[in-house]
Amino acid sequence: MNWLRVFFVGGLTSYRALFNWISPWVFFPTLVVYPLFQILFFAYLGRYAGVQNDDFFLIGNTFVAIAVTGFFGMGHSVANERRSQTLASILASPASRLALFLGRALPSVLTGLVVASISFTLGALILHVHVGARTAAELAFAALVSSFACTAFGLCIGALGLRGRNVTLFADSIASCMMLVSGANVPLERLPGWLQQVSAVIPLTHGIKAARELSNNGHFSAAARLLLTEVAIGVAYLLAGLALLRLFEYEGRRTATLETF
């Protein structure tokens, strides 16, 4: 019972306290205006280059918005404990670490889905992309899966924040690279071989592929395999994140550097 309380109540409270982007003053410019204009920018660039159609860039950049939310949401909600000098108190408590940190992942996953829905809807309206109700529901499911994978990756970023100085820089750099490496804006077959290999093991790539599959052909069975791969990648990063948290907690205790910068 206590585990569930820490997971749900503690997770939501910590997320709201530590991820200040959910304040309307920040949410609107960063998670509504920014992704919307990103979609438009790349859609127009695609039209100019004569590469792919608007759907391609609409889906790709909607998913990049999910990545930004997941990386920053989870990264901040873990790493900001150190910045606000509450990390020692948290780690001294007898609460389950799993409940403590996974509880913050749930609101992050849901925020990603909300951001994706807003970006996609507004982008589709402006670019005149029509999506049926059934496809929209399937795309929402794909977005949820990718949001989980990105949040799991965000947990790794947050864990690095227990040792590193600047999580924002790290999250920003990786989220920016996602625009290229995940195939959000460039068809994967145009990337060099080594970059394609990287794209195969990062979150988002398979989610975007699955979403495009759903949008083009509407066959959920074809996309299911890709979504399963995305879930597997998410689980791998989740386990890596938890292991990193454990490692950096141990290192921080051993060297008494939990709150030093």
Add this chain to the structure above:
Amino acid sequence: MIRALVTGTRLYILQFTQNAFDLSGVVLWPILYSSIAYYLLGAKNDPHLLFSAAIGAAVIAMWSLVAIGSSGALENQRWQGTLELLVAAPMPLAVSLAPITIANGVVGAYSLVATLTWGTLLFGVPLSIHSPFAFAIAIPICAFAIGMFGLVMAGTFVLYRAATHLGVATQYPVWIATGLLVPLSLLPGWVRPISWVLAPTWGFRAIRDASLGGHPWADIGVCAILSISYFVLAMVFLQTFEYVARSRATLRLT
């Protein structure tokens, strides 16, 4: 005032070159955007188009650094508790803030080196400058004009609680409206008049025309006129903000 401007600009340039976030902006962002442009536009097999995309990506990075730096300029001073001291200093607030935005523009100019090197080494974009003198003049004028445009933004966003995030949100709209990677002819007609009053439009054209051949001096002239206009506008905005904040005692926005 001139000494304050020059010393301040020099100080902030040194400071930004030590800042990991700014450095990543100078190196990573232009490489990323130019790579996306190369991979997408590469199909057209036009070296001039790729060179132009490299310059566009560099100006993208310049504007990003200025947009984020200038919108956060007053917010950072607020956080550090130094805004009151700046406002109380015996010189216009615009002169205290201008070095921050100009320095961001100048540091952003480094990104031109990054994109051109990247494009030449990895994508075989031919590096030839048609008019080296005009090119050498166009870069600092472009950086200065973009910095001054950032100063207007700093004066406009001061009463917004999360000004930095508002600055972040202006990046893509300005990239689109100034035709840095996508020609304005592809955009709706009403975007074109907006592009005329935005410094990155003319700065980009000046550097591109100096490199590929064209008439860069007219663009350089427009950049200079816009810079002066921006400075006057920023003075008015900041004086108004200062008056409102002093009379209501809301400098801290708390």
